[in-house]
């Protein structure tokens with residue numbers, strides 16, 4: 271009775287083991303290192319082992335234990351993170367000793383195969399104890415594997431030789447810095463524009479359509495500074511020609527009494543930031559010498575600073591625009607200085623029409639400064 275129960279348990283284990291091996295063949299995995307040939311012979315081996323484990327007749331009967339099923343659905347461990355793991359040495363114990371079989375049957379081979387080492391596959395009794403030929407593995411990182419002397423690795427893994435080649439390889443060359451340009455040399459705006467050329471001094475050059483240098487009277491007493499070109503400006507190569515530009519034109523003509531041809535208009539950066547984002551500090555810093563050169567050449571008496579980005583970039587400050595709006599500042603640049611009035615950007619007025627009243631007050635202050643011969647009030 272008890273021997274029958276043991277026999278049934280062993281038969282159940284063998285069936286589960288065969289199902290597991292079928293699963294391994296199906297998904298190409300090897301999790302349970304057992305020789306399939308030995309398993310195929312296992313049913314005949316179960317009986318003597320069960321008999322060997324049968325209790326003595328005097329032992330009390332025991333109930334049949336519940337069969338222990340393997341977990342074929344559990345994912346194989348090596349499918350987790352493909353990282354290099356040193357293979358076990360040949361003498362490293364990796365599995366418990368095999369269970370004894372009948373004398374006529376060879377004991378099941380416990381494989382020491384490592385999932386990442388195809389050169390340590392299981393020995394095959396039917397091949398005289400030799401390891402079977404290995405299926406070719408697809409190369410990973412051909413350049414590295416080609417430089418390696420070790421066996422090819424599985425996809426996503428590097429062999430020992432490849433890791434060595436990677437460590438010995440020189441670091442990738444970084445992008446060369448832009449050649450130095452002396453923006454203080456040109457004496458006029460045409461010369462400055464020619465020197466700027468198709469500028470690639472910052473990453474904004476990659477997405478721009480046209481570089482928006484500036485427009486207006488080179489001898490203007492008033493210089494207007496915005497932050498960056500928008501979509502329409504990028505398309506036409508001229509600053510403030512979109513909706514914001516139309517708003518600026520109305521501000522100039524209705525309050526100051528002249529059009530854009532009487533002033534000079536430029537931006538802090540000359541190329542459009544993608545998706546109209548704010549220009550980054552690095553981009554502003556790369557482009558600042560160009561604006562400084564424009565200021566040095568035009569030498570305006572007054573500057574109208576439009577919006578937070580232009581204000582913070584020109585004065586290198588984190589002060590907010592709401593607090594700074596309406597204030598006069600001294601704008602210093604290499605070779606000169608000017609009085610600057612800070613106000614909101616026309617684009618802000620399109621979103622917040624109530625702010626027009628504040629900008630109107632600022633423009634009236636600018637009109638008075640211009641009427642006084644270009645002299646602005648002392649900085650506040």
Ligand code: SF4
Pocket residue numbers: 469470471472473474475481539540541553556557560
């Ligand atoms: S934003 Fe200024 S520095 Fe950057 S690429 Fe354009 S012109 Fe050159």
